[in-house]
């Protein structure tokens with residue numbers, strides 16, 4: 290095994306019981322993917338295609354119908370405390386303070402070391418001053434920061450994130466992405482991040498894995514070879530974003546399913562998009578146009594939200 294291959298997914302397929310007349314529902318088919326140590330990979334696909342299922346298989350919460358996942362060369366047979374999940378819904382303990390939540394998994398460490406780790410990560414996520422607050426006293430964005438701090442304080446081997454910002458308002462989501470990029474650049478954890486938000490994936494990932502509809506296969510893996518923090522107005526950013534939209538069968542405004550135009554192999558997005566725009570006539574379905582306008586006007590580093598008073 291190459292040392293850089295942290296995660297190796299080999300011919301992974303998954304079917305659930307529950308289809309009509311006792312049949313199974315095929316969710317994932319023949320997924321092959323390597324994730325390098327320290328890499329940030331986003332899994333993108335439409336709702337219900339199997340993104341969370343894939344993440345749960347990689348993390349050992351589900352057993353595949355066929356194929357396997359290796360982490361550091363060892364087959365994944367179940368969850369492991371070294372690999373931490375962050376979900377859309379807050380999983381903080383409501384009866385513990387911010388400080389106690391972050392320190393929860395660190396009880397085996399010497400007291401000094403534990404206190405140092407807690408303080409370090411509280412500062413990193415910008416929650417200094419909120420150490421004694423309880424989760425119900427925090428905004429959604431602040432809770433997700435605590436989640437992130439708690440996960441990082443445990444020094445995980447791999448971070449699995451399943452739409453962790455999906456429940457946040459638009460501005461807070463943008464701010465959280467910037468924070469995550471900043472933190473990831475310092476920590477260099479291996480991250481597998483699920484989202485159906487194309488913009489989010491381009492802002493965050495080293496590579497974006499685009500899944501097809503169910504049963505999901507990998508349609509394309511797109512390298513995002515852009516410096517961080519990413520300029521959301523740069524031609525490079527827009528090109529990658531449009532490439533992902535095109536792979537998903539959507540045009541650059543997030544509109545227009547393009548069933549008539551096979552997109553999988555189209556690499557020249559500039560040519561593909563006019564075809565799609567002409568053939569569509571349908572309302573935007575991926576990203577509301579007002580949000581997209583907002584994204585394009587914003588430059589990373591300029592955003593703020595109620596809970597981000599750093």
Ligand SMILES: Nc1ncnc2c1ncn2[C@@H]1O[C@H](COP(=O)(O)OP(=O)(O)OP(=O)(O)O)[C@@H](O)[C@H]1O
Nearest residue numbers: 305306307316335336337338339340341342343485
């Ligand atoms: N435990 C389960 N038993 C039966 N079917 C399941 C189970 N988990 C997921 N599925 C089915 O697998 C398919 C993929 O679900 P999954 O949650 O992985 O999709 P997703 O891409 O994460 O969707 P979303 O973007 O909406 O979160 C769905 O049709 C779902 O009904």
Ligand SMILES: [Mg+2]
Nearest residue numbers: 340341342451
């Ligand atoms: Mg999901």
